[in-house]
Amino acid sequence: MKILVTGGCGFIGSHTVVELLNKNYEVVIVDNFYNSKREVLDNIKEITHKSFGFYEADCCDETAMRKIFKENKIDAVIHFAGYKAVGESVAKPLMYYQNNIDSTLILVKVMKEFDCHKLVFSSSATVYGSPASLPIQEDFPLSTTNPYGTTKLFIERILTDIAHADNEMGVVLLRYFNPIGAHKSGLIGENPNDIPNNLMPYIVKVATKELPQVNVFGNDYDTIDGTGVRDYIHVVDLALGHIKAIEKIKDTAGVLIYNLGTGKGTSVLELIETFARVNQVEVPYQITDRRPGDIAACYADPTKAKEELGWEAVRNIEDMCQDAYSFVKKVKNL
Numbered sequence: 001m002k003i004l005v006t007g008g009c010g011f012i013g014s015h016t017v018v019e020l021l022n023k024n025y026e027v028v029i030v031d032n033f034y035n036s037k038r039e040v041l042d043n044i045k046e047i048t049h050k051s052f053g054f055y056e057a058d059c060c061d062e063t064a065m066r067k068i069f070k071e072n073k074i075d076a077v078i079h080f081a082g083y084k085a086v087g088e089s090v091a092k093p094l095m096y097y098q099n100n101i102d103s104t105l106i107l108v109k110v111m112k113e114f115d116c117h118k119l120v121f122s123s124s125a126t127v128y129g130s131p132a133s134l135p136i137q138e139d140f141p142l143s144t145t146n147p148y149g150t151t152k153l154f155i156e157r158i159l160t161d162i163a164h165a166d167n168e169m170g171v172v173l174l175r176y177f178n179p180i181g182a183h184k185s186g187l188i189g190e191n192p193n194d195i196p197n198n199l200m201p202y203i204v205k206v207a208t209k210e211l212p213q214v215n216v217f218g219n220d221y222d223t224i225d226g227t228g229v230r231d232y233i234h235v236v237d238l239a240l241g242h243i244k245a246i247e248k249i250k251d252t253a254g255v256l257i258y259n260l261g262t263g264k265g266t267s268v269l270e271l272i273e274t275f276a277r278v279n280q281v282e283v284p285y286q287i288t289d290r291r292p293g294d295i296a297a298c299y300a301d302p303t304k305a306k307e308e309l310g311w312e313a314v315r316n317i318e319d320m321c322q323d324a325y326s327f328v329k330k331v332k333n334l
């Protein structure tokens with residue numbers, strides 16, 4: 001089975017490509033390196049000792065997308081490509097709507113032209129907005145608080161409408177909780193160039209002394225220690241969830257929705273403490289004001305994915321902290 005992976009050089013995309021190749025799927029990557037690095041291609045080869053197709057192209061480029069489908073008989077697509085920074089999306093909503101939505105519309109249009117009807121979409125727990133209760137189940141009400149989240153929600157609706165109108169179409173919407181960690185090899189992982197927005201990459205940059213301290217955004221939430229609680233999930237577990245989604249959708253039509261999380265909440269201070277302990281490194285922090293738009297706690301009920309996909313996250317917070325740091329130490333020769 002040949003799978004096209006859009007954004008296959010990105011953080012979650014690259015880990016998913018590795019797991020697809022490990023399971024002997026044929027893989028074609030399309031990536032424009034907007035938020036990823038070319039060397040990821042060599043690193044995927046080094047990990048898997050397998051070859052795969054690659055196109056440097058933007059998914060908004062219809063001609064380029066058509067060329068990929070013309071040159072390859074694609075059976076299914078996993079669609080990761082998209083802009084993902086919440087703050088930037090508030091400042092540049094047009095850029096976010098245009099890129100994330102256009103690329104998906106073009107992708108699906110070309111898929112249909114070439115008789116490809118199976119799609120796994122990279123959505124986010126951000127579509128649950130501020131949940132009324134926890135843990136979060138897939139049928140909870142949906143809402144968003146920023147344009148990035150709204151692109152995810154809109155794309156979910158667009159894909160649902162398309163699937164309803166076409167009884168051959170099979171779509172899986174995967175709602176990720178907070179992906180962190182890295183591949184055990186230390187060859188692929190998350191390494192943003194700028195000052196990170198998300199907690200784990202920030203902790204890593206403090207551990208490597210590129211930044212002085214972690215700013216903990218509020219310690220007066222109604223949580224175990226007052227700091228925000230999230231469902232951190234190892235990126236390799238998340239990648240394996242995509243394999244299960246592909247296995248499920250290949251013979252099914254309609255829309256299937258799954259939370260991909262561990263079901264366990266971890267606070268900001270617990271994550272900092274665990275990172276410092278398992279890596280034997282100092283992670284200084286200070287408490288600052290809350291970040292506008294943040295919620296107190298968010299974690300998944302992952303039962304549906306377990307029952308219907310046979311998928312479950314198995315890596316713990318210690319593994320996530322260790323693997324994230326090993327990757328960055330390797331990149332920076334520390």
Ligand code: UD1
Nearest residue numbers: 086124126197198199202215216217228229230268293294
């Ligand atoms: C954020 C996005 C979410 C997106 C996800 C991708 C917001 C409001 N939400 O989720 O839409 O899908 O990233 O992974 O940005 N924290 C600190 N100090 C920091 C950074 C974060 O204390 O420097 C805290 C936050 O307040 C939060 C927790 O750490 O409690 C996790 O934050 P983050 O990693 O940014 O993820 P989310 O906010 O959950």
